[in-house]
Amino acid sequence: MNDLYTNPIGHWVIVVVAIALLLFVLLTATAYTVWFERVALGRIQRRPGPNRVGPYGLLQLAADGIKLAFKESFIPAKTDRVLYVIAPTIAVAAAFLAWAVIPIGLWYNVQYWIADVNVGILLVFAVSALNVYAIVIGGYASNNTYSLLGGLRSAAQLISYEMSLGLSLVPTFMIVGSLRLRDIAEYTVHWGPYTGPIPLILLTPIGFVIYLISAVAETNRAPFDLPEAEQELIGGFLTEYSGLKFVMYYLAEYVNMITVSALAVLLFFGGWYLWGVPPVFAFLLKVILFLFLYIWIRGTFPRLRYDMLMRLGWKVLLPLAMVNVIVTATILVAVQG
Amino acid sequence: MADDKKETEPERPSVASDIAALAKGLKTTLTETFRPVVTTMYPEDKTPRAERYRGRHYLRRYDNGLERCIGCELCAAACPVGCILVIAAENTEENRVSPGERYAKTYEINMLRCIFCGYCEDACPVQAIVLGPEYELSDTSREKFIYTKEKLLEPLPPDVQARLHAQDKK
Numbered sequence: 401m402n403d404l405y406t407n408p409i410g411h412w413v414i415v416v417v418a419i420a421l422l423l424f425v426l427l428t429a430t431a432y433t434v435w436f437e438r439v440a441l442g443r444i445q446r447r448p449g450p451n452r453v454g455p456y457g458l459l460q461l462a463a464d465g466i467k468l469a470f471k472e473s474f475i476p477a478k479t480d481r482v483l484y485v486i487a488p489t490i491a492v493a494a495a496f497l498a499w500a501v502i503p504i505g506l507w508y509n510v511q512y513w514i515a516d517v518n519v520g521i522l523l524v525f526a527v528s529a530l531n532v533y534a535i536v537i538g539g540y541a542s543n544n545t546y547s548l549l550g551g552l553r554s555a556a557q558l559i560s561y562e563m564s565l566g567l568s569l570v571p572t573f574m575i576v577g578s579l580r581l582r583d584i585a586e587y588t589v590h591w592g593p594y595t596g597p598i599p600l601i602l603l604t605p606i607g608f609v610i611y612l613i614s615a616v617a618e619t620n621r622a623p624f625d626l627p628e629a630e631q632e633l634i635g636g637f638l639t640e641y642s643g644l645k646f647v648m649y650y651l652a653e654y655v656n657m658i659t660v661s662a663l664a665v666l667l668f669f670g671g672w673y674l675w676g677v678p679p680v681f682a683f684l685l686k687v688i689l690f691l692f693l694y695i696w697i698r699g700t701f702p703r704l705r706y707d708m709l710m711r712l713g714w715k716v717l718l719p720l721a722m723v724n725v726i727v728t729a730t731i732l733v734a735v736q737g
Numbered sequence: 738m739a740d741d742k743k744e745t746e747p748e749r750p751s752v753a754s755d756i757a758a759l760a761k762g763l764k765t766t767l768t769e770t771f772r773p774v775v776t777t778m779y780p781e782d783k784t785p786r787a788e789r790y791r792g793r794h795y796l797r798r799y800d801n802g803l804e805r806c807i808g809c810e811l812c813a814a815a816c817p818v819g820c821i822l823v824i825a826a827e828n829t830e831e832n833r834v835s836p837g838e839r840y841a842k843t844y845e846i847n848m849l850r851c852i853f854c855g856y857c858e859d860a861c862p863v864q865a866i867v868l869g870p871e872y873e874l875s876d877t878s879r880e881k882f883i884y885t886k887e888k889l890l891e892p893l894p895p896d897v898q899a900r901l902h903a904q905d906k907k
Binding site: 440442443444445446447448696697699700701 | 759762763765766767769770771772773774775776778
């Protein structure tokens with residue numbers, strides 16, 4: 401096995417197989433996240449949710465996918481054709497790229513991820529920031545006022561929340577001293593008799609709250625789904641998209657949702673460590689809990705008004721994140737000297 | 738008492754009360770999640786119909802097998818949309834279909850026109866036509882919606898039959 405890793409060709413074979421496997425896992429996970437969301441939202445409203453296609457409606461997404469794939473590939477008149485087609489591609493590519501560096505678990509000395517980048521978290525943010533291009537370009541290229549408004553809102557929203565999202569994680573980096581996602585998940589403490597990994601939320605609770613709120617805004621999900629506010633903007637940037645191009649945006653939204661959940665698990669809840677549970681399953685369990693949290697929030701809170709969104713971002717979350725950084729830095733200096 | 742509350746100054750919301758409100762909302766949705774589903778799984782389960790629900794029509798028979806309809810065409814006259822066609826014929830000794838002088842040789846209802854008002858049922862002097870409980874009448878061609886006598890003479894659901902029988906005795 402080690403020979404295979406060191407051999408350059410063998411290494412690439414492994415990487416390509418891993419990429420294919422990860423794509424398959426992610427697509428399946430996305431499909432079942434959508435199923436899970438629809439069932440959970442249904443239960444919140446005392447409906448059963450999808451339950452017709454396959455046992456417990458588990459094949460619903462296959463049916464939806466086939467239906468959307470066979471729809472006419474329609475491009476409205478007077479659109480910027482190139483940008484109109486490229487925009488959803490950017491969304492889906494950016495969403496999947498982030499998973500190149502997200503470690504899923506370490507089990508029997510096998511790494512369940514593709515690349516171990518030493519600035520992993522920065523890469524995730526850099527790639528996920530591309531999502532705003534997908535939305536803005538999609539909104540611009542559609543030649544539709546609703547789409548344009550949705551795209552502009554998205555740009556303003558993502559810029560506002562990107563800052564507090566980044567700043568909310570700075571205390572974590574300061575404590576761990578690394579940007580490598582594996583190091584953060586494996587961060588070990590020596591507290592009296594206990595030596596081992598801890599959920600970092602114990603050290604950065606405020607950072608976690610800011611991350612949670614900003615992440616919902618980053619993924620454009622309710623109650624921060626202003627770019628596609630159905631009641632005001634028809635479908636926002638999605639208005640003119642249908643068929644497979646719509647699928648790409650839809651897929652990107654759910655992959656992003658899984659990404660931020662996975663990051664929350666890695667950065668604040670000890671990654672793949674859970675007593676008595678095998679690492680990959682522990683990771684999966686935690687991610688599912690986070691996904692439920694996002695769905696639960698979506699099923700509970702109404703959408704924020706635009707000015708409220710901006711006020712929350714600039715007047716509450718950003719100063720709070722900055723204060724959090726300063727306070728954590730002070731404590732770190734005081735403790736470590 | 739309600740007026741007293743209005744006069745007091747509304748409390749300025751604090752961060753703590755805001756967070757409490759958010760938590761209350763989350764708690765509400767979570768408790769709803771674990772309450773039973775209220776949806777009726779339609780094709781498998783159906784909501785009960787009212788006793789006098791007006792669905793598809795039936796032509797009734799007497800206990801001895803004779804048709805009740807005497808071909809008087811009062812139902813066709815009463816029908817506000819004119820969806821009933823009755824062509825009567827004389828009963829003879831060899832071919833006795835109904836107890837009266839005449840019987841309905843042709844009895845057709847155009848279900849695409851019918852508005853299910855039940856006037857035909859009210860107009861009938863011998864309670865020959867009744868509206869049953871069935872409401873799932875979709876079909877694949879227009880022709881199939883012209884309900885002929887054979888279709889209308891299908892026996893009523895037993896519970897409706899029993900209820901109408903009790904009414905006749907009164």
